[in-house]
Amino acid sequence: MENNVEQITQKLNIIDLAIRVPNATAVSSRRVDGDEKVFKAVNAAFCNTRVFAPFHAMRRRMERLILSKGTRLCGGFAVPDECLAEVLERIKESQSDFDLDRKVLINSWPTPVDEWVAQHPTEAVEIRSIAPDAAAIGAGLSFEIRLYKAVSQAESLNEFGIRDGLAGQVSGLAYQIASEVATEARDFWRSRKEAGRAEQSARVGLNRWLGKIKSLLFIDPRLSRAVKLLEDGINALPASGMIEGNDFITLSGLISILSDPNTVLNEPVINIGKKVEVVPTVTPVPPVAVARKRVVGW
Structure with a gap:
């Protein structure tokens, strides 16, 4: 199937999430053992890596937010x-949290460096020599x-042996989605598959994937397979309480299908929510001929 690249890209907005977070290390020169004139460059820590962990977590959270709709x-x-x-409004809220944490860290600097020195007193001189100041951390x-x-390249570039890169990416978007x-399905299921039961957070995950695919359904009609699969699966699961027994088996099968993009896009839609009543088959038994014994009186 050929995608209409222009129609698809007109409906899409590209968000470039440019979040920069410093490393907790810097290059330091250390003397090579046994030679006072030879030095080697090494990466040495000037603070605990946990200092910057909240900012990395915010970036992952915002990427997850954007991918819930895109x-x-x-x-x-x-x-x-x-x-x-909706996405930009929620990013704006996260940006406010980022800016607040950034301000707190800058105002507290160089306390994280001092704490690291206290934990590694023998390396105090090296740590302080490579540690950036508050202005550098802020930057x-x-x-x-x-x-x-x-925008796709309208002019033909075949004479240069160049293909339209955007068209190539758009044609693979269904598989990308x-x-x-x-x-996400594999990551979600990794810690739950052996439990034999799942909490309602499983339905939250299913609804999240359903919302994502529905918002991008115009990209490729094959994505409707996943919509049907998810809607049937969600409707088949209990709306409250633990998901266990046959419901857990249904959930497990649904996750297994979602974990394979080729199956989702190319296999016939499975009505996973349909309850099938199994009626035992009774095989008729042919009549057995019984020999009659003739009794002769004396």
Whole structure:
């Protein structure tokens, strides 16, 4: 199936999530053992890596937020027009948290360095020599959102042996979307498959994937297979309490299908929510001929 690249890209907005977070290490020169004139460059820590962990967590959380309504494209994230305002509003809220934590860290600097020195007193001189100041930390911590539309190359570049890169990416978007759902499904199920039961958070995950695929359904009609599969699966599961027994088996089968993009896109739709009553088959038994014994009186 050939995608209409222009029609699809007109409905998509590319979000470039530019979040920069410093490392907790810097290059230091150390003397090579046994030679006072030879030095080697090494990466040495100037604070605990946990200092920057909240900022990395925010970046992952925002990527997850965008992917709940969009997909990856052109090195960024593609979000449909109808979901853009909602996504940007939630990013704005996260950006406020980022800016607040950034300000707190800058104002507390160099306390994290002092704490690291206290834990490694023999390396105090080296740590302080490589540790950046508060201004450098502030410059290294940045949050920026860039928004743009992607336009396909209209002119033929065949004479240069160059293909339209955007068209190539758009043609693979359905598989990209199914793969993103598959990755999340496998990660979600890894810690639950051996339990034999699941909490209602499983339905939350299913609804999240359903919302994502529905928002991107215009990209490829094959995605409707996944919509049907998820809707049937969600309707088949209990709306409250633990998911166990036959319901857990249904959930397990649904996750197994979602974990394979090829199955989701190309196999016939399975009505996973249909309850089938199994009626035992009774095989008729042919009559048995019974020999009659003739008794002769005396």
